[in-house]
Amino acid sequence: xxxxxxxxxxxxxxxxxxxxxxxxxxxxxxxxxxxxxxxxxxxxxxxxxxxxxxxxxxxxxxxxxxxxxxxxxxxxxxxxxxxxxxxxxxxxxxxxxxxxxxxxxxxxxxxxxxxxxx
Amino acid sequence: xxxxxxxxxxxxxxxxxxxxxxxxxxxxxxxxxxxxxxxxxxxxxxxxxxxxxxxxxxxxxxxxxxxxxxxxxxxxxxxxxxxxxxxxxxxxxxxxxxxxxxxxxxxxxxxxxxxxxx
DNA sequence: CATGCTGCTTACGTGTAGGTAACTACCTCT
DNA sequence: AGAGGTAGTTACCTACACGTAAGCAGCATG
Numbered sequence: 001x002x003x004x005x006x007x008x009x010x011x012x013x014x015x016x017x018x019x020x021x022x023x024x025x026x027x028x029x030x031x032x033x034x035x036x037x038x039x040x041x042x043x044x045x046x047x048x049x050x051x052x053x054x055x056x057x058x059x060x061x062x063x064x065x066x067x068x069x070x071x072x073x074x075x076x077x078x079x080x081x082x083x084x085x086x087x088x089x090x091x092x093x094x095x096x097x098x099x100x101x102x103x104x105x106x107x108x109x110x111x112x113x114x115x116x117x118x
Numbered sequence: 119x120x121x122x123x124x125x126x127x128x129x130x131x132x133x134x135x136x137x138x139x140x141x142x143x144x145x146x147x148x149x150x151x152x153x154x155x156x157x158x159x160x161x162x163x164x165x166x167x168x169x170x171x172x173x174x175x176x177x178x179x180x181x182x183x184x185x186x187x188x189x190x191x192x193x194x195x196x197x198x199x200x201x202x203x204x205x206x207x208x209x210x211x212x213x214x215x216x217x218x219x220x221x222x223x224x225x226x227x228x229x230x231x232x233x234x235x236x
Numbered sequence: 237c238a239t240g241c242t243g244c245t246t247a248c249g250t251g252t253a254g255g256t257a258a259c260t261a262c263c264t265c266t
Numbered sequence: 267a268g269a270g271g272t273a274g275t276t277a278c279c280t281a282c283a284c285g286t287a288a289g290c291a292g293c294a295t296g
Contacts, residue, residue: 013159013170017152019226020219026229027222028146030254034135041131046273052131060254062274072232083263086273093232100225101138103218104145108137110214111144114190148284164243178284180244201293204243 023100026071031056031064033101036094039074044087073097141218144189149174149182151219154212157192162205191215 027033031053038052050061065088068074073094079085145151149171156170168179183206186192191212197203 009160010170013156013161014172016159016223017155017171019224019230020151020155020222021148021226022229023222023226024146024148024151028142028148030139030142030146033138033142037135037138038131041134042127043131047271050273052128053135054132055255057255058274059256059276063253083272096228097225100218100221103221104138104141105134106137107145107215107218108139108141111140112137114211165241168243173285175285176244177246177286181283201242 026073027097027100029064031060032068033097033104035061035064035068036073036090036097037101039088039090040094040098044089046086046088049088144191145215145218147182149178150186151215151222153179153182153186154191154208154215155219157206157208158212158216162207164204164206167206 034053034056035049038049041052043049043052046058046061046065049065050056050058053061065074065076069076072091074088075091077087077089079087152171152174153167156167159170161167161170164176164179164183167183168174168176171179183192183194187194190209192206193209195205195207197205
């Protein structure tokens, strides 16, 4: 079987799309990246993170933190001293997302200018 | 009024988050970037785009295309010859998203390796 | 004149993301 | 003992993203 020009175009296109879809699954949604940003800025405790992100609520935060944990992007550390202290830290692996976050940030700034004039 | 150290941390953190939130609003969701990728790969017609993206359906595609149009990322061009031909093209502005898409792609590839070993 | 392609739209349904409010269990401070 | 902080959980609700199936108008082809 021989690929037509159209087919090879679609193959390249798919090769581009599938990894993007994978990435979006992890990154997409209203909160995940914001939470990660907050943690990377040094907010480690639940309430700290909650306060740092305007209008997030504890239920959503708890759920998203679990998600980030299963994606190996944050680690939940329980210090069993009393009082119990719980910390969330960004994993080594999560730093691989920094470039993505940087580009999103840059584009967001640019988009704002595009909308409201520079 | 004087900023405490904690405050200035939060200010920097917010400054990072708000543009990211803006960007996510445009980029987030299952389909937008995939559709844009398809169009940038040279798929111009509705059915062409539909076929290029596995398991998308025409309702979603139509809606997302409208969204991308209002965000000025694609342009809908009607050729009034007979038979009527409709083309979707990526705008100049949409190319500003290429870096974001590239990073998402790169990270997606990397993440796949992370999950299934290289 | 039937079949099939294009570019959609419509009706209908489900699932999940996200929001609100209240509550708990534990600890501390006064 | 009461007020207040931490780290969530629970029940309930809503809205929208997304999916399925079908249909339609216009054109072309055998």
